[in-house]
């Protein structure tokens with residue numbers, strides 16, 4: 001039996017907390033004393049347990065249930081997101097879900113089941129919903145999966161062509177410690193936002209960003225933030241270079257031209273360590289295309305004055321400099337290019353592999369990036385084998401649903417979209433994360449069945465046919481450990497599951513049993529058995545790496561273990577070994593070197609991803625023709641007050657709204673031009689959709705830029721239109737659903753033009769946090785929400 005300590009621990013993506021209990025119930029969450037800079041995001045978790053949006057019973061979409069009861073196999077999905085639900089008992093919901101899976105397997109094969117189920121879920125290892133859903137679907141014959149992620153798909157796909165692997169994207173970075181101790185000029189493209197470093201997938205022991213920036217400050221290093229938004233890098237002594245969104249490649253090219261023109265390029269490094277420099281050089285000078293990528297050229301594109309570019313180039317070349325690139329830059333059309341050009345610029349500066357020099361991505365995009373990984377791998381829940389080999393790039397889900405059987409390009413392959421009949425989602429929210437939600441909504445009507453597990457009636461759940469309510473982290477025991485984050489935490493159950501919610505694992509165990517795979521799925525273990533098993537394996541691996549962990553029962557009572565692995569010599573600076581010995585430590589690229597021109601990419605023949613870093617104006621940016629109609633660039637970045645869409649209905653996220661709506665920042669001048677004042681509600685719109693948002697005036701934005709964070713629960717008004725007015729401020733009704741290029745096919749949310757106008761007249765109420773209407777069995781499904 002597990003013994004929960006008097007001060008139980010809660011592990012979340014935003015940190016580790018001690019739970020204050022009162023009368024056997026959780027009363028407050030206090031950040032652990034070990035965390036020097038805790039996040040604000042735990043604020044609503046207790047309130048959320050019994051919030052009105054909590055799913056109280058399993059539920060079936062009304063017309064879906066009616067059709068299945070009438071023996072009809074195919075129902076129209078047109079009612080998804082519009083119709084009321086019928087609440088049912090667990091057995092009925094599970095029987096129906098199992099029957100749907102069995103039917104689709106029989107009629108179309110397992111490849112017709114989409115189990116990509118992308119999303120952040122929650123922090124614990126065992127109750128990690130994606131691991132659970134994948135294990136379950138694999139136990140019953142597999143499913144079509146997704147590859148990549150929404151976070152850094154473009155970087156992850158282009159980097160192997162450039163440096164031979166993905167080190168420096170999410171792991172394998174030059175450590176923060178080296179930067180804090182050695183870097184003299186730190187240029188942060190996209191800044192180093194504290195808001196983003198609040199979280200880390202899998203949990204956090206200590207938040208490290210603030211301390212590391214302070215160490216640089218204390219040494220007198222220059223901190224330069226290149227970003228459309230000033231407060232992306234907060235704190236004293238930060239130099240802000242405002243830039244037009246999506247133009248960083250042009251800025252980097254301008255810097256490269258200046259470095260070259262002033263004779264400061266490190267030719268020795270370029271000769272020994274790179275491949276294809278002459279081709280890139282000819283492009284930078286304009287020899288190959290007739291346009292010199294000079295500081296003046298870059299200034300006209302980026303909005304950064306030419307003298308600033310010249311001064312920055314000199315500073316970069318004359319000191320130990322490091323280029324940090326937020327993942328944000330590559331979630332844009334042509335997002336491969338700034339990644340490639342950042343490596344090229346660092347190579348020209350000759351800084352790669354020197355102490356605190358070079359490049360790296362995402363240092364503030366999540367906590368722990370730039371920490372050395374633990375020297376042992378704590379096991380995930382084993383996934384079993386997926387016999388289905390089909391995958392789609394994760395951000396192409398709407399394309400796949402709309403165009404089954406049609407071809408598409410992906411990183412040199414010609415592929416075909418699968419014919420997906422059933423969608424199973426647990427632990428993510430496509431009606432949060434996907435772009436062009438009105439298009440997704442249309443695509444979402446195609447499959448025959450949609451099964452969703454979640455805890456609250458969020459917009460994904462409202463677009464499901466079968467809804468299965470699951471527990472939250474406060475209602476179950478788990479273990480959290482994140483390799484980048486040097487900690488292990490227990491997460492103790494401190495509340496009984498509200499309204500009879502079940503653990504994802506229990507739901508899948510029940511479904512697997514119905515489908516004849518119960519024992520395969522559970523492997524004969526209950527939750528405690530799994531926790532002991534996973535911990536035991538992790539502990540053995542730690543011991544093999546020379547790290548002594550307490551036994552399971554001691555760990556469970558202690559709650560939190562902070563690990564401080566010694567720095568390993570060979571992992572000091574990214575590409576240090578290659579710098580020292582380019583022949584002996586060849587890269588895994590065709591040339592063995594850093595590729596500034598790639599014959600492999602040339603062979604793909606993609607006009608949207610040429611064979612060397614290139615300034616490719618996206619379809620939507622402030623210099624595009626479309627800017628005549630939609631003159632504002634929308635930055636829909638990560639929210640300060642929540643993780644994506646999680647806990648939007650409570651606590652700090654709800655508290656950050658105005659007049660019930662998400663807050664959009666714009667400059668006083670852009671607002672005045674449109675007759676908008678602080679606190680007004682505005683209509684933000686383009687050809688793809690429209691939403692309402694509350695206006696906040698802020699001088700700290702590049703003129704022409706508006707900022708509306710992601711995560712407000714999608715709240716379309718009724719009226720049958722294809723593009724209904726979204727009432728709450730969800731920017732993904734505006735963003736474009738386009739791949740970054742045929743190479744990576746990553747999401748490109750940050751390339752989006754809009755117009756903003758006053759919303760006059762009565763304000764429609766926000767209904768996002770209310771549960772949908774319910775009807776009795778046989779009730780009229782046309783009772784629209």
Ligand SMILES: Nc1nc2c(c(=O)[nH]1)N[C@H]1C(S)=C(S)[C@@H](COP(=O)(O)OP(=O)(O)OC[C@H]3O[C@@H](n4cnc5c(=O)[nH]c(N)nc54)[C@H](O)[C@@H]3O)O[C@H]1N2
Nearest residue numbers: 119120121122129150151427428429433453636644645749
């Ligand atoms: N416009 C725009 N869009 C973006 C981005 C952007 O920058 N701009 N960023 C993108 C990025 S980088 C990402 S990673 C995605 C994030 O997109 P997601 O990761 O899909 O977003 P979340 O809101 O974290 O969704 C997690 C869901 O899982 C549920 N959940 C949590 N714990 C559990 C559990 O234990 N079991 C089950 N069954 N469910 C659980 C939560 O309630 C929530 O509904 O968004 C992307 N979308």
Ligand SMILES: Nc1nc2c(c(=O)[nH]1)N[C@H]1C(S)=C(S)[C@@H](COP(=O)(O)OP(=O)(O)OC[C@H]3O[C@@H](n4cnc5c(=O)[nH]c(N)nc54)[C@H](O)[C@@H]3O)O[C@H]1N2
Nearest residue numbers: 151190195196226229245246326327328365637638643644
């Ligand atoms: N609080 C909180 N933290 C989070 C998340 C969250 O939802 N909430 N999500 C997490 C996830 S899943 C991820 S992947 C990371 C994402 O981490 P990032 O990708 O770094 O996050 P963003 O907030 O989209 O962008 C960071 C900043 O880049 C700037 N920016 C946008 N476009 C451009 C551009 O074209 N050029 C330049 N120079 N700057 C630009 C924006 O002003 C923005 O504030 O964040 C993680 N951290």
Ligand SMILES: [Mo]
Nearest residue numbers: 149150151152
């Ligand atoms: Mo992400």
